[in-house]
Amino acid sequence: MDAMPKWADVVLIPLISLILAALLSALVILAIGESPIEALMLMIDGALGSTYGWGYTLYYATNFIFTGLAVSVAFHARMFNIGGEGQAMMGGLGVALVCMYIPWPHWSLALLGGAVGAAIFGAAWAAIPAYLQAKRGSHIVITTIMFNFIAAALLNYLLIGALKPAGSMEPATGKFPPATHLPSFQDMFSFGETALFRGAPANVSFFVAILACVAVWALIWKTRLGYEIRAYGHSEPAAKYAGISPTKIIMVSMLISGGLAGMMAINNVQGEAERLVLSAVEGAGFIGIAVALMGRSHPFGVFLAAILFGFLYQGGAELALWTKIPREMIVVIQALVILFTGALDDMVRAPLERVFIALQRRKKRAA
Amino acid sequence: MTLAPAIELKDISKAFGPVQANKNISIRVMPGTIHGIIGENGAGKSTLMSILYGFYKADKGEIYIAGKKTAIPDSQSAIAAGIGMVFQHFKLVENFTVLENIVLGAEDSGLLRPSLARARRELKSLADEYELNVDPDAVVQDIGVGMQQRVEILKALYRRADILILDEPTGVLTPAEADHLFRILENLKREGKTIILITHKLREIMDATDTVSVMRRGEMTATVKTADTNPAELAELMVGRKVLLQVEKSPARVGKTILDVRNLNVTDNKGVHRVKDVSFTVKAGEILGIAGVSGNGQSELLEVLGGYEKATGTITVNGIEIDLTGAKSDGRSRRARGIAHVPEDRQREGLIMDYHAWENVAFGYHHAPEYQRGMFMNNAAIKEDTIAKMKRFDVRPPDPRLAAKSFSGGNQQKIVLAREIERNPDLLLIGQPTRGVDIGAIEFIHQQIVALRDQGKAILLVSVELEEILALSDRIAVMFDGRMMGERLPQDTDEKELGLMMAGMTKEDAA
Numbered sequence: 045m046d047a048m049p050k051w052a053d054v055v056l057i058p059l060i061s062l063i064l065a066a067l068l069s070a071l072v073i074l075a076i077g078e079s080p081i082e083a084l085m086l087m088i089d090g091a092l093g094s095t096y097g098w099g100y101t102l103y104y105a106t107n108f109i110f111t112g113l114a115v116s117v118a119f120h121a122r123m124f125n126i127g128g129e130g131q132a133m134m135g136g137l138g139v140a141l142v143c144m145y146i147p148w149p150h151w152s153l154a155l156l157g158g159a160v161g162a163a164i165f166g167a168a169w170a171a172i173p174a175y176l177q178a179k180r181g182s183h184i185v186i187t188t189i190m191f192n193f194i195a196a197a198l199l200n201y202l203l204i205g206a207l208k209p210a211g212s213m214e215p216a217t218g219k220f221p222p223a224t225h226l227p228s229f230q231d232m233f234s235f236g237e238t239a240l241f242r243g244a245p246a247n248v249s250f251f252v253a254i255l256a257c258v259a260v261w262a263l264i265w266k267t268r269l270g271y272e273i274r275a276y277g278h279s280e281p282a283a284k285y286a287g288i289s290p291t292k293i294i295m296v297s298m299l300i301s302g303g304l305a306g307m308m309a310i311n312n313v314q315g316e317a318e319r320l321v322l323s324a325v326e327g328a329g330f331i332g333i334a335v336a337l338m339g340r341s342h343p344f345g346v347f348l349a350a351i352l353f354g355f356l357y358q359g360g361a362e363l364a365l366w367t368k369i370p371r372e373m374i375v376v377i378q379a380l381v382i383l384f385t386g387a388l389d390d391m392v393r394a395p396l397e398r399v400f401i402a403l404q405r406r407k408k409r410a411a
Numbered sequence: 412m413t414l415a416p417a418i419e420l421k422d423i424s425k426a427f428g429p430v431q432a433n434k435n436i437s438i439r440v441m442p443g444t445i446h447g448i449i450g451e452n453g454a455g456k457s458t459l460m461s462i463l464y465g466f467y468k469a470d471k472g473e474i475y476i477a478g479k480k481t482a483i484p485d486s487q488s489a490i491a492a493g494i495g496m497v498f499q500h501f502k503l504v505e506n507f508t509v510l511e512n513i514v515l516g517a518e519d520s521g522l523l524r525p526s527l528a529r530a531r532r533e534l535k536s537l538a539d540e541y542e543l544n545v546d547p548d549a550v551v552q553d554i555g556v557g558m559q560q561r562v563e564i565l566k567a568l569y570r571r572a573d574i575l576i577l578d579e580p581t582g583v584l585t586p587a588e589a590d591h592l593f594r595i596l597e598n599l600k601r602e603g604k605t606i607i608l609i610t611h612k613l614r615e616i617m618d619a620t621d622t623v624s625v626m627r628r629g630e631m632t633a634t635v636k637t638a639d640t641n642p643a644e645l646a647e648l649m650v651g652r653k654v655l656l657q658v659e660k661s662p663a664r665v666g667k668t669i670l671d672v673r674n675l676n677v678t679d680n681k682g683v684h685r686v687k688d689v690s691f692t693v694k695a696g697e698i699l700g701i702a703g704v705s706g707n708g709q710s711e712l713l714e715v716l717g718g719y720e721k722a723t724g725t726i727t728v729n730g731i732e733i734d735l736t737g738a739k740s741d742g743r744s745r746r747a748r749g750i751a752h753v754p755e756d757r758q759r760e761g762l763i764m765d766y767h768a769w770e771n772v773a774f775g776y777h778h779a780p781e782y783q784r785g786m787f788m789n790n791a792a793i794k795e796d797t798i799a800k801m802k803r804f805d806v807r808p809p810d811p812r813l814a815a816k817s818f819s820g821g822n823q824q825k826i827v828l829a830r831e832i833e834r835n836p837d838l839l840l841i842g843q844p845t846r847g848v849d850i851g852a853i854e855f856i857h858q859q860i861v862a863l864r865d866q867g868k869a870i871l872l873v874s875v876e877l878e879e880i881l882a883l884s885d886r887i888a889v890m891f892d893g894r895m896m897g898e899r900l901p902q903d904t905d906e907k908e909l910g911l912m913m914a915g916m917t918k919e920d921a922a
Contacts, residue, residue, distance in 0.1 A: 266787045271770070271777055278763045284719040285752070285760040286775035287742025401429050 048400045054345065058338055060392050061384040062352075068384075069377045078369055090362025091355045099229050099244020100361075104328075105354030106246070106311040107132075109253040111332025112350050113260050114166075114305035116341040120264055121297035122277040127173060127188025128305040129329025130195030131166040135306025136313040137199065138165030140207065140320035143220040154224040158314045159252065159307055166306015167299040169195060174298030178291040184298070192329070203322055216321040226315045247315035253350075256304060257343040263300070264343075273297050305329060334378070337386035349385075356381065415478030417442040417574055417605035418463070423472030425458055432458040434629045436472070440622075442573075445596060445606045447616040447637070450626030451649055451849040452820050456609050459626070460576050464496045465489040476574075495567025499579045501559050505552040509545050509562050510534070513569050530569065537568055541598045556704075557588035564595065575599065576607045581615060585704050586877060586910030593619045613642040614878070625649055650851045660861045663885040666695030668730075669838050669869035670716075675724035677711045677893075685711040686722070687893040693838065693869040698860065700872045700884025700901075704913050708893035709873045710755055713842050716871070717752040718745035729837060742775060751831035753824075755842030755873065761827040762815040769797040769811035772830050804829040805855065821852025828856060832863055839863060842873045857883060877906050877913075891915040 070080035091101045111128040118125035125131075142161035148154035173187035200215065209218040226248050229241035264270040276283040276293040283290060312324050331353055338352070339345025360374025384392075416439040425433040432455045440446040450456050461467045463474065465483040474481050476492045483489050489496070503512050510530055519526045531547055538544050545554070545561050554562075560580060567575055577596075581589040596606055596619060608620060616623050617637060624634040625648040633648050646654045670693040677686035686708040693699045703709050714720035715735065719742055722735045728748050734740040745752070754760040762771050773782050773793045782793050797811040804825045806818070815823060824844070831839065844860065845853040860883060864870050874880050880887055881901050889896040889912040896912040911917070 262787070266790070268777055268783070268788050271773075271788060275763050275766070275774065278765050279759065281756075281760045282763050282774070285717060285742055285754055286777075287718060287744070287746065289741065397428065404429065 048397055052396065052400065054340065054342075057389065057392050057396060058340075058345075058349075058385055060396070061388070062381065064392070065377070065380040065384040068380050072376060072380075073369065073373070076369065076373070078367060083363060083367065083369060086366055087355070087359030087363055090366075091359040095229075095233075095240040096242060096244050097358060097362075099241040099246040100358040101351070101354040102229070102250050103244065103246040103311065103316065103354070104357040105350040106250045106253045106315075107308050107328040108331050108335045108350035108353050109257060109347060110308035110311070111305050111329050112335030112339060112346040113256055113332075113343060114301045114303075115332045115336035116339065116343070116346055117260060117264070117273075117304060118297055118301035119336060119341045120270075120277045121273045121293050123174075123177070123294060123297055123301070124185050125170065125188055125298065125301045125305075126185055126333065127170060127191050127302070127329070128332045129325055129327070130188070130192035131169045131302045131305035132308045132325045132329050133192075133195040133199050134169040135162035135166040135309035136320050136324045137202065138162045138306060139309040139313045140217050140220075143224040143314060144217065148221070148223045151223065151226055155226055155248065155252070155310060155314070158224070158310045162306040162309040162313075163303035164306070166309075167303040169306070170298045170302025171295070174295050174302075177298075178294040199320075200322060203320065207320070214321075217319045220314065220318050224314060225318055226310070228315070245316040247311065249311035249315045252307075252310060254347070256307065257347050260304070261343040269296065305332065331378075334382040334386060337382070352381075353378070414442060416440055416475070417477060418607075419475040419478075420459075420463070421473045421475070423459065423462060423469045423474075425462060425467060425469050431629050433462070433469070436626075436629075436631045438624055438631060438634065440574075440605055440607060442477075442605050443600060443603045444621040445600055445608060445619055447608045447610065447620035447623040448626060449610060449613070449616050449623060449645060449649060451611065452847045453628075453849075454626040454649070455629040456626055457578065458629075460496070460578060460607070460609060463489070464494060464576065490570050490572070493571060493573040495564075495570060495572025495575045497560065497563040497567060497575065497577045497580060499582055501556075501563055503551045503559060503562060506550060508548050508550055509554070509565075510547040512551055512562055513547075513566050517570055533569060534565065537565060540602065541568075541595055543568075543595055555588075556583045557585070557591065560584070560592065561595070573603075574605045574607070576609070578609045579611070580608070581610070581612065582875075583705060585913045586906055587914055589615075613645055616645065617642060627651060646850055650849065652851070654850050654854055658857045658861060658882045660883075661865070663697045663864065664867070665697045665885075666867055668692050668694050669728065670871065671725075671727045672716075673725045675712070675715065675722055675726065677708070677715055677720060677722045679711065679720075685893050686715070689724075689890075689893070689895050691888055691895060691898070693871050695837075695869050696864060696867045697885040698864050698870040698872055698883050700874065700880040700887045701890055702877060702880045702887055702909055702913060703873075703875070703890035705875045707890045707913075709890050710842070711893075712890075713752070713755060713840055713871075713873055716745070716750065716840050717754065718742040718750075743778060746775060746834070746836075749837035751834055751836035751839045753827050753831050753839070753841040753844060755846070757823055757827050762823060764816040765814055767812050767814055768801070768806070768818070768826055769794045771815050771826055772797040772800055772811075774830065776830070776834065800829040800833055801826075803833070804859070819849065819852075820847040821849045821856075824848050824856060825852065828859060832859060836868065838869045838871065840871050840873075843875065844872070845874075845876070845879060877909055880909070881906070889913055 073080040073083050091097045111132060114128050115125055138161035139158045142157045143154060146157060148157060169191060173184055173191055176182040176187050177184040203215040207217045208215065229244060229246040230239060233240045272288045273293055275286065276288055276290060280290060308328060313320050317324060335346055335349040335353055338349040356374065356378055363369050363374060364371040418440045420436060420438045423433050423436045436459060448456050458467065462469045465485045465488055474483055481492050483492065504515065510527055514526050514530045534547050543561050543565055545558055551559060580592060584592060600606060610616060620637045622634060623637050625632045625645060627649055673690045675686055675689045679685050701709055711720055715722040718740055726733050726735065728750060733748060758764055763774060782789050794811050801809040806822050806825045841860065844856050848856065860870060872883055884901055886898055887901055888898045889909060891913060892915060
């Protein structure tokens with residue numbers, strides 16, 4: 045018998061955790077002498093109060109959906125892929141190469157090509173740690189972290205060397221050709237006089253991210269591969285008994301994971317910057333871990349958590365712009381959200397379970 | 412008699428979340444007696460003893476030791492109150508000597524030497540008194556399980572325990588070792604110690620105890636004098652209905668050879684030689700039972716046949732050799748060759764505990780064409796199949812959407828059995844079919860195994876329960892230290908002879 049109904053597990057617990065994190069954040073904001081109510085209003089207004097704000101929130105969310113899905117898929121196979129950051133950097137490299145060296149006739153094909161290039165590079169970057177885990181038992185957490193650093197170094201090397209346009213002083217590629225530019229929300233949703241999402245970076249990749257959510261959901265719960273991945277994640281001895289090869293599951297799940305992390309690049313590199321810069325990923329790979337934790341590794345949960353973190357990012361930027369609350373403060377708030385939704389899950393779960401058990405008892409007695 | 416009971420529990424209750432593990436349990440154990448507690452898995456025996464030993468705190472109820480109300484908040488206070496516990500899984504430091512293990516945690520001072528010297532003297536007198544001989548300087552990992560258990564008992568006695576609790580003490584022992592254990596318990600009793608014996612084996616209760624309490628679903632259903640009861644009655648008290656303790660089966664109609672194993676050798680990944688030159692056959696329509704104390708190579712044998720352990724030698728099934736290494740030596744290929752496998756540890760291997768029942772019914776057979784629909788799995792078809800299988804195997808509750816972990820041990824086993832048997836295999840491998848299974852389900856599972864045999868299937872049965880081996884097998888082989896000690900027919904042998912073989916001796920050795 046489960047102690048709690050599913051909706052409580054999926055909705056109520058994250059919600060309570062979130063409220064607790066918000067309350068604690070309010071205290072911190074109070075402590076530095078600002079008004080938490082005002083700060084919250086400012087964040088909401090900045091992130092959700094205009095199509096411009098939404099354009100930023102959804103742009104960030106798109107990044108987080110990809111990296112959150114990446115962590116989730118690996119997590120179903122009980123692989124802790126901390127290498128989303130590096131895989132997304134490599135994805136950026138893949139997009140840059142595809143956009144710069146292949147002449148695309150139309151943005152839709154360029155998007156497809158960019159996505160494939162990004163996924164292949166991201167997957168390739170995850171393949172080496174996966175192989176080392178499967179064949180040598182080198183712990184995936186350690187190797188993926190190391191590969192983040194290697195990716196950063198490699199990108200640095202390429203962006204001050206081979207990929208830098210002659211005469212440029214900046215460690216970045218040149219602008220991608222116009223045919224590879226993706227339509228932004230402004231291009232897509234503005235009619236006649238009314239320009240919506242003006243200047244915001246959200247672009248068509250957001251819909252690719254939603255498609256990715258659906259695809260991951262189908263993969264994990266509807267296909268045989270997903271069945272095997274989850275089985276292996278739950279119990280390796282059982283998987284072996286059933287004839288599921290651990291090597292195959294580790295490799296395949298990490299390749300998919302790396303591919304998804306890499307695909308983030310169609311949003312930030314191809315969609316927004318339209319060139320590859322050194323700091324393109326900006327920690328989205330790590331936020332993906334929090335997003336996956338909070339979303340319970342379920343694509344729909346990941347989607348909601350990604351929107352929340354997009355809101356925190358954009359709202360936080362607004363906060364830094366209009367108040368004396370420093371940018372670092374928003375990192376503290378994010379950390380609190382991660383702490384409460386991920387690490388302190390049990391703190392909320394255990395009392396809530398007791399409440400539900402008590403309710404059930406009362407119902408039984410009444411019946 | 413005005414003697415105070417050695418232990419008296421009054422109205423002990425304990426709940427874990429929604430599960431009421433102990434409900435108003437009262438029990439009196441007189442000093443100098445052996446008191447048995449019997450019940451099925453999950454009946455609450457272990458919880459009750461954990462409360463007595465200070466691992467859990469009872470929600471309500473009182474504990475009296477020798478007539479005095481005693482609070483036992485932790486195991487230190489249990490030891491101080493004179494209670495000693497011998498766990499099913501020993502708590503010994505493997506690379507310490509016997510003496511060091513006994514002193515560990517009960518040192519007299521920061522200096523070890525005087526403690527060890529005192530322990531050595533006391534150990535000698537304890538050994539003389541109770542027939543508890545152990546070499547104090549032997550390293551624990553080098554001595555057998557029977558010896559290790561004695562060390563556990565000595566540890567308790569060294570801490571001046573007057574009350575000794577033994578949790579399923581014979582699970583890992585050969586019959587001879589078990590007999591020796593019961594002699595030791597008799598000696599302890601004669602010296603005035605009180606012993607609580609927790610077991611699910613009716614025979615041990617009948618042989619060793621003075622009084623017995625029966626537990627069912629967290630409640631104490633009866634406490635009786637052992638002399639006034641019989642196994643059938645105890646079984647009925649445990650299950651709540653009449654049960655058949657005997658398996659009914661007709662003589663085997665043996666057909667052609669299905670499984671032929673020759674010179675099988677298994678070396679595990681630590682380099683230990685687990686199975687040594689084992690050869691045997693299983694024919695259609697017969698049950699070959701492999702007896703042996705656990706850890707003598709039977710598990711590895713099943714793993715090789717099931718396709719998840721590498722080996723050398725030759726194995727043929729239906730006359731065709733199967734791969735023992737390489738890509739085709741996995742569970743999927745084995746199933747394709749008509750080998751079904753009910754593994755020894757269903758919770759670790761046979762089931763994904765967090766998967767729904769229907770997902771578990773497809774487990775291992777998830778490549779089957781009837782479970783596919785294009786690029787997806789046909790979950791609706793699997794669910795339908797599950798409902799049918801649950802019905803035929805009387806799985807309760809018959810809800811395919813319930814997680815495997817929510818079923819009782821017996822019903823979990825029925826799910827595994829339904830999955831494997833209903834595939835109509837030529838050969839069924841079945842390990843510990845009734846471990847952790849309630850008596851009611853044991854009956855059903857045994858009937859299913861015999862029914863499959865009567866359909867002309869070959870069955871390889873591995874069990875550490877000699878009674879089960881004797882009741883089901885048409886031929887019996889005994890494994891010891893990775894070798895086959897020989898084969899016997901059930902009608903030509905008895906527990907005593909098999910017990911000797913399980914300890915690595917032949918009849919001639921014993922004579």
